[in-house]
Amino acid sequence: MxxxxxxxxxxxKWPIHNNDEINALKDVIKSGDWWCGAPGEHQGDNVWAFQEEFAKFQGAKHCVAVCNGTVAIEAALMGLNVGLGDEVIVSDYTFVASASAVIATNAIPIFCDINPKTLVIDVNNVEKLITTRTKAIVPVHLGGNPTDMEHLMEIAIQHDLSVVEDCAHAHNSVYKNKKVGNWGSAGTFSFQASKVLTSGEGGAIICNSEELADKIYSYIDCGRKKNQYFYDHFSYGTNYRMTEYQAAVLRVQLKKxxxxxxxxxxxxxxxxxxxxxxxxxxxxxxxxxxxxxxxxxxxxxxxxxxxxxxxxxxxxxxxxxxxxxxxxxxxxxxxxxxxxxxxxxxxxxxxxxxxxxxxxxxxxxxxxxxxxxxxxxxxxxxxxxxxxxxxxxxxxxxxxxx
Ligand SMILES: Cc1ncc(COP(=O)(O)O)c(C=O)c1O
Structure with missing residues (x-):
């Protein structure tokens, strides 16, 4: 040969699957519960269970599952009140989504050059880009390689900036004994078809603040609030919910x-x-x-x-x-x-x-x-x-x- x-x-070839994923999907179809419903009024259980399982896996207190990794970044930024007139510092070496999610919030991405060896943002360049309009930083852990989060967080704290870690490539990456996604205000993940954990499309936001998790949940579920009447909409929100099909496949993939x-x-x-x-x-x-x-x-x-x-x-x-x-x-x-x-x-x-x-x-x-x-x-x-x-x-x- x-x-x-x-x-x-x-x-x-990727993705890799066997009968476990097929059976999980069959179970969703047979159950008739094809979407997750609302907290307190569950239809399917997979999205709610996956959120808990993924939060635990990444070592975070909260996880909100969404339909892809692009809207995960947008929802995290919206939860942190990023919007019109704000600037967000983003790595220049990344997929367009890291910046298009900033555009979606009406804020302006500001591109930051990288370290030539690690390929993630050179944290020494960040401070030069901070203006009175800067509200947040989106470091991208390219290829799963963590940004120097210790140094970046020092700068963020000093300038009172939010940090949304784009962990689309970095499931289970560990930097200085802490999993990525837990250093900043929130961490976002993608489960798109080529990613190391996948359901074809899918995304999630992890964070350790209940208040932020609730705000993010409200944004991705039409402005609803946890455990409130289904037709009450408390703030501007949209529908970025994950489907039961995605969550069922992810639960199986997470085990593997x-x-x-x-x-x-x-x-x-x-x-x-x-x-x-x-x-x-x-x-x-x-x-x-x-x-x-x-x-x-x-x-x-x-x-x-x-x-x-x-x-x-x-x-x-x-x-x-x-x-x-x-x-x-x-x-x-x-x-x-x-x-x-x-x-x-x-x-x-x-x-x-x-x-x-x-x-x-x-x-x-x-x-x-x-x-x-x-x-x-x-x-x-x-x-x-x-x-x-x-x-x-x-x-x-x-x-x-x-
Ligand atoms: C660094 C990075 N951020 C965000 C995304 C967006 O994820 P999705 O394709 O799930 O919207 C991707 C997708 O490839 C990515 O590579």
């Missing part, structure tokens, strides 16, 4: 998660060591103080000249052509058309933002622009492959050296 056939055969997470961590550290031995390759460096990572993606940064001047698209195309699943990383937010051309919400003044037109020039975001130009990433399921397959990846990358 050729390398290509072998590799294709053995890299696991710890073993997969263990394997991803073992394999990631194995792969990291081998890849860093190649001259011209650097893997994302875990932030000092990190003991476990969610590993949603495994980014690597290469020096083109050590590979005969290869471009990043040539790099990941060669890997893919050889059966090694590889993706591009996120284009930095400042470079996205919607921010560059300020094609956003009508009636909001974005002129004070640090992006748009000339301000979106890469020279204003030097680290992330350089990192993006020469980084690629492996999807999390690669870290569930056997060691022989991982060795093949290392050997193939070595074979590209010039």
């Amino acid at each position: 050729s390398f290509e056939q072998e590799a294709k055969k053995n890299f696991p 998660f710890p073993n997969q997470h263990e394997l991803r961590n073992e394999n990631a550290f194995y792969l990291m060591k081998k890849l860093n031995d190649i001259d011209g390759i650097k893997t994302m460096k875990p932030t000092p103080g990190t003991t476990r990572l969610g590993w949603y993606v495994f980014p690597i940064i290469f020096e083109p000249m050590k590979f005969g001047g290869i471009t990043k698209s040539e790099f990941y195309e060669k890997l893919n052509a050889n059966g090694i699943p590889t993706d591009d990383c996120y284009p930095p937010l400042h470079s996205l058309d919607c921010f560059k051309n300020i094609n956003l919400k009508k009636g909001i003044d974005y002129s004070m933002a640090n992006w748009g037109g000339e301000k979106s020039n890469n020279i204003n975001f030097p680290i992330v622009s350089d990192v993006y130009s020469r980084s690629i990433e492996f999807p999390q399921e690669m870290l569930l492959a056997n060691r022989e397959k991982l060795d093949n990846v290392v050997d193939f990358i070595k074979s590209l050296k010039k």
